[in-house]
Amino acid sequence: MRGPRPTQVRDWLLRATMHGHLPDDIAMSDLDTLRARALQAARQAYAPYSRLRVGAALRSAAGGVYTGCNVENASYTLGNCAERAAIAAAVQAEGAGFRLAAIAVTAFDAAGDVLPISPCGGCRQALVEFGEDATVSFRQPDGQWLEVTAGALLPHRFSFPER
Numbered sequence: 001m002r003g004p005r006p007t008q009v010r011d012w013l014l015r016a017t018m019h020g021h022l023p024d025d026i027a028m029s030d031l032d033t034l035r036a037r038a039l040q041a042a043r044q045a046y047a048p049y050s051r052l053r054v055g056a057a058l059r060s061a062a063g064g065v066y067t068g069c070n071v072e073n074a075s076y077t078l079g080n081c082a083e084r085a086a087i088a089a090a091v092q093a094e095g096a097g098f099r100l101a102a103i104a105v106t107a108f109d110a111a112g113d114v115l116p117i118s119p120c121g122g123c124r125q126a127l128v129e130f131g132e133d134a135t136v137s138f139r140q141p142d143g144q145w146l147e148v149t150a151g152a153l154l155p156h157r158f159s160f161p162e163r
């Protein structure tokens, strides 16, 4: 098990302060904050087909928090994942310099029961793009939260070939 070290949390706070703004939730017992925000985001999901509502909340290296939810479509393959929606929001806000520090992902079904879920393969590729060492937090089948690095979730990943 691993999660953000206290020094990381302190660094996020320091960076946020240096950038002239404090994260909206200053307490930042960080993963708890991200898990709560992910659950809020999941409530906004558009999931009429699977009825699986997924939410993601990430912390950028600069200290910002961005969220996303899944957005399904009648043409199933057009659906978007919560994780990539959160990344898009972060890039929109912070620009190309955005780096991922941590992300929490959660989901619940039509009955409101929280379900275990982990980022899909496509999202794993998207996560390592912005933070190979970022902490990724999600629920295991036994209901416990697991923290791993984005890089550990996707060994042998695609990278743009260099000459």
Ligand SMILES: [Zn+2]
Residues within 6 Å of the ligand: 081, 082, 083, 084, 119, 120, 121, 122, 123, 124
């Ligand atoms: Zn995904």
